[in-house]
Amino acid sequence: MQITFLGTGAATAVPLPFCSCPTCRAARVQVGKDLRTRSALLINDDLLIDCGADAVSSAHRLGRDLTRVRTLLVTHAHGDHFDSGHLVTRMPEYGCADTPPLLIAASGASLIRLGQWLEGEESGTDLTTPSGREKLNLTVHEVQVGTPFSAGKYTVTGIYSHHAPDCDSRMYLISDGQTAIFYGVDSPAFGEDVWQALEQTGTQFACVILDHTYGLMPETGYPTDHMNARDVAEAAARLRAQGLLTPRGHVFATHLSHENMLPHEEMSAFARAHGYEIAFDGLTLTL
Template sequence: MRVRLLGTGSADGWPQAFCRCESCAAQRAGGVIRVPTSALVDDVLLIDGNADSPGAATRAGGDLAEVRHLLVSHAHVDHLAPQLLLFRSWVDDGPLDVIGPAAVLDACRPWVAPDAPVRWVEVHAGDAIDLGTHRVRVLPANHRVMAPGDAVLYDVTARDGGRLLWGCDTGPWDDAWVRAVAEADYDVVVLEETFGLATDVSDGHLHLESFAELVAALRGVGAVNDSTDVVAVHLSHHNPPETELRARLAVVGARPGRDGEAFSTADRA
């Protein structure tokens, strides 16, 4: 499985364009710029494609031309940009799967011609679907747009090898959710860590403490092991500057993701 992180920032990015706090200033000075989080898997599966994703793919030296499956966790604007379906149709009339909760599909349908070869796949936690060379298991998320259950997470397994947990967006997990991924032995866990040092903003996202607790819980059931690449994403200016953030995450065997970085699960030790 090949993974390209197109963005690793929160909805407002990091640094936040309207902010001059110490964290944002340090990121600017270090040239570390993060746009909202999304990823491209094996060139064909775009996860949480947002308005920044096309430009991010281009800046990374790639493109989205082979995308055949759009996998969306929920309908917040930093995870869903339905206009991408229109832009794609101008150059590519090949088949496309659009997968996500009902609100995602409702937002996307007006951007697609009635006769377009688009397959709409509504999903709920507990579902499992086959998408070409990938098997996707739908997991619950401690997050919501308007109502419980309208946000999900994804467990993606490639037929040729490699397993990815897409954990963005979510707050802390219930114990039952952790047990449900026991022995998953993920190669990569892409997990949100939005609120950094701020512990009192919202329980619909993770901060450094709750991120560490969830990673520890996943280790405890064999979902995360010593060779799992645990990547923190959806990072905001509530986090400390890059050097301190990297050190704090390293304590729990994780690291911050970088916009544009690419890696393969074949590299797993």
């Protein structure tokens, strides 16, 4: 299985367009791995997790062909994870040629919101209606927590995320029968229910990808709708202790914001010392 991080930023990306904090100022000078677009992950060119505003331009910059994508898993209906403007170009009026069918999977609550966004963009494209699905040449799967479903050659299982309960957010376990990964974005620090759900899948992961939004935040005084560096370090240790990683399994952090963030190389040194790694835009791994 090959995975490519099309983007590794939070909703804000790095640098923020109008921010002059030290992280954003440094990113404008350093560029390279310090520039982060909104998070998305491409698996083997045919499965995409999230499709925010930056996913398409990132794919083009990295030489990846999104016409091969047959499945789009959406973690939740927040704007950094789904841009309806990309999807409406599938309708015939845009002259989109030789468009293969696409499966979109998300929770029921997220699908309703995605449908509303699409409908707001182009009338008649609400993906919760048969006519909307036909217009966009796609099928929809409502992801039930803990119930595996087939998506092409993959088996996918949605795990409940406590991030944005109004979206009924999902994290995803993706297996091709030989290799399994877990995409745990967006999420606060895992509660016991999440650990239990991971345990119940009976899976050893070659790679676990976790939310690192708030970076090296102080002990208190920050929101808990996302993980921070301390949460990721604790999760990495527990993943190993509970045997949830393969012997050479990776833990990667993504969805990094500008808050409490070090430049990439320094953040990576901190992460390595704490049992995990920091992803960057364009990172490709063969697992």
